[in-house]
Amino acid sequence: MTKEHIAEAFKGIQDYICQQLEQADGKAQFQEDLWHREEGGGGRSRILKDGNTLEKGGVGFSAVHGKTPEKILQALSLPPSDFFATGVSIVLHPNNPHVPIIHMNIRYFEMSNGTYWFGGGIDLTPHYVVKEDAQFFHQKLKVHCDTYHPEFYGTFKRWADDYFYIPHRNETRGIGGIFFDHLNESKYGLTKEDIFSFVKATGMLFTELYVPLMKKNSALAFTAVEKQWQKIRRGRYVEFNLVYDKGTKFGLDTNGRTESILMSLPPEASWEYAFQTQTGSKEEATLAQLKKGIDWTNERT
Amino acid sequence: MTKEHIAEAFKGIQDYICQQLEQADGKAQFQEDLWHREEGGGGRSRILKDGNTLEKGGVGFSAVHGKTPEKILQALSLPPSDFFATGVSIVLHPNNPHVPIIHMNIRYFEMSNGTYWFGGGIDLTPHYVVKEDAQFFHQKLKVHCDTYHPEFYGTFKRWADDYFYIPHRNETRGIGGIFFDHLNESKYGLTKEDIFSFVKATGMLFTELYVPLMKKNSALAFTAVEKQWQKIRRGRYVEFNLVYDKGTKFGLDTNGRTESILMSLPPEASWEYAFQTQTGSKEEATLAQLKKGIDWTNERT
Numbered sequence: 001m002t003k004e005h006i007a008e009a010f011k012g013i014q015d016y017i018c019q020q021l022e023q024a025d026g027k028a029q030f031q032e033d034l035w036h037r038e039e040g041g042g043g044r045s046r047i048l049k050d051g052n053t054l055e056k057g058g059v060g061f062s063a064v065h066g067k068t069p070e071k072i073l074q075a076l077s078l079p080p081s082d083f084f085a086t087g088v089s090i091v092l093h094p095n096n097p098h099v100p101i102i103h104m105n106i107r108y109f110e111m112s113n114g115t116y117w118f119g120g121g122i123d124l125t126p127h128y129v130v131k132e133d134a135q136f137f138h139q140k141l142k143v144h145c146d147t148y149h150p151e152f153y154g155t156f157k158r159w160a161d162d163y164f165y166i167p168h169r170n171e172t173r174g175i176g177g178i179f180f181d182h183l184n185e186s187k188y189g190l191t192k193e194d195i196f197s198f199v200k201a202t203g204m205l206f207t208e209l210y211v212p213l214m215k216k217n218s219a220l221a222f223t224a225v226e227k228q229w230q231k232i233r234r235g236r237y238v239e240f241n242l243v244y245d246k247g248t249k250f251g252l253d254t255n256g257r258t259e260s261i262l263m264s265l266p267p268e269a270s271w272e273y274a275f276q277t278q279t280g281s282k283e284e285a286t287l288a289q290l291k292k293g294i295d296w297t298n299e300r301t
Numbered sequence: 302m303t304k305e306h307i308a309e310a311f312k313g314i315q316d317y318i319c320q321q322l323e324q325a326d327g328k329a330q331f332q333e334d335l336w337h338r339e340e341g342g343g344g345r346s347r348i349l350k351d352g353n354t355l356e357k358g359g360v361g362f363s364a365v366h367g368k369t370p371e372k373i374l375q376a377l378s379l380p381p382s383d384f385f386a387t388g389v390s391i392v393l394h395p396n397n398p399h400v401p402i403i404h405m406n407i408r409y410f411e412m413s414n415g416t417y418w419f420g421g422g423i424d425l426t427p428h429y430v431v432k433e434d435a436q437f438f439h440q441k442l443k444v445h446c447d448t449y450h451p452e453f454y455g456t457f458k459r460w461a462d463d464y465f466y467i468p469h470r471n472e473t474r475g476i477g478g479i480f481f482d483h484l485n486e487s488k489y490g491l492t493k494e495d496i497f498s499f500v501k502a503t504g505m506l507f508t509e510l511y512v513p514l515m516k517k518n519s520a521l522a523f524t525a526v527e528k529q530w531q532k533i534r535r536g537r538y539v540e541f542n543l544v545y546d547k548g549t550k551f552g553l554d555t556n557g558r559t560e561s562i563l564m565s566l567p568p569e570a571s572w573e574y575a576f577q578t579q580t581g582s583k584e585e586a587t588l589a590q591l592k593k594g595i596d597w598t599n600e601r602t
Contacts (some may be wrong), residue, residue, distance in 0.1 A: 022324045033575070046576045047575075049573075049574065056572075056574070058574065071335075114319045167553075168553045168559045168562075168563075169559060231569070236565070238539060238543070238570075239543060239563075241541050242539070242540060242543035242544050243466075243544075243553065252468075252469045252544065258574045259574060261469075262540075262572065263574055265536070265572035266570050266572060266574070267571060267572060268532070268568070268569065268570070269570050269571075269572075270564065270565035270568060270569050270570075271568060271570075272350075272568070273350065273357070273358075273359065273560060273564055273566060274334070274348075274560045287599065
């Protein structure tokens, strides 16, 4: 398949997800911004705000090309070349603290020398960890991954634990999910076509994972204390995205469209000095579960 | 003078500033946290919140020592050695959007091979740029700098413009101030004693610069629109500190005390997608003045 084919498929996934999310929210409509990149290509940002459930969210598509950034060439010890990159990126911040924040990304990168890879990930950041939701999320991801390769779920789940981690807080961002990068036919004995199928299916799985969690949890009442806790957790989300997230850093370093890169940031966040959870509280229980290595697929309720 | 002497002087400056700020605020009291660093040394964090004027603020002192971090050795091409570092760091977030955010830092660093330097800076981040306040601030800084060296103000003002800059927003963080680093007797024909005097006087100037701006502007009424704009400007402050600030990065990279490093973050911040100021608004006028190279000392009201 050609890179144009991949980009078209990604655009279709963006369309599908936006339509499903609007329907699930019942109020918010995506606002679309088309943008062009001076050095080549552009994107289609779709943002919504003030929905019934979704307070702020973005579903971005981009397909950019040009000279491969120096940083990538250095990291991979490659001579100057042209690149093409396309992807879909999502972050959704719900209003109700009982509804988790979610992130999804699928991406394809190729260079004029023939090198290519796919990458992606989905991870869930509940403000309050709910065991049955975490199990639902990870079990679905495992079934999805197992369809493509028996090692995918285990490997990509550990990768997500390591990637979505905030060292200075000694916390994972949320309950993880899957993360993969530099995926091509050099590993796992899969063809490019197989990997593309896996990546597309990862994108198409998104609403199947999130919409049930949206619907179930947005019905729950919440208190001012829970809302404040949500803002503190969103502060951690900001810390992860601005300090550690490679996509954000790469975007800002390479003069990407700032508003599209930072659409991941929450509508409101708080920082309280040395915030302490109450002993025996739900907040304390959540923190105890923001750790690497929890096997949610085997956990029993 | 010895490093102990410098640290004691810095502690005294912390005491003086905290006492002056409590008096000026009239309500908030600093809460003190003493902390120890496993690898050597520690600090004295002082935090206040919910004052009459100061919504959240921190005045930190630290004096740490140990093996020089690999990153510093590499940057300076030095062999392994021990280091000692001491400093005072301040960030204050006022409640009233008409009162500016302020930051100050003075620091001293020495290595067992005899290398040493001083660094520091003061910069002002008004949510709304007020010309007479910016002039007051920069004129005071210029008079202060001129006492020590005729080149200080011009050089350190440009350094602040370059340092307190957010490339992905093409905005300065605020109206700048002064910034200096690696200052020792190798430049400007000053002795170590002279430089220490300059650094101490910079610390002692802090309340003389900020308290008048606190008092004058906290008397002004503000609207919900102005409060929301303040949260957006605080979002930019977060972006600068987490993405670009070297002190923050160094602290997080070297396993510093997270709550002391991130005491600079605001109590509440907002991100709105593609926020646009109204034509002819005060917000638009402020953005137009968040640029490098404005000579506030020569500007006329």
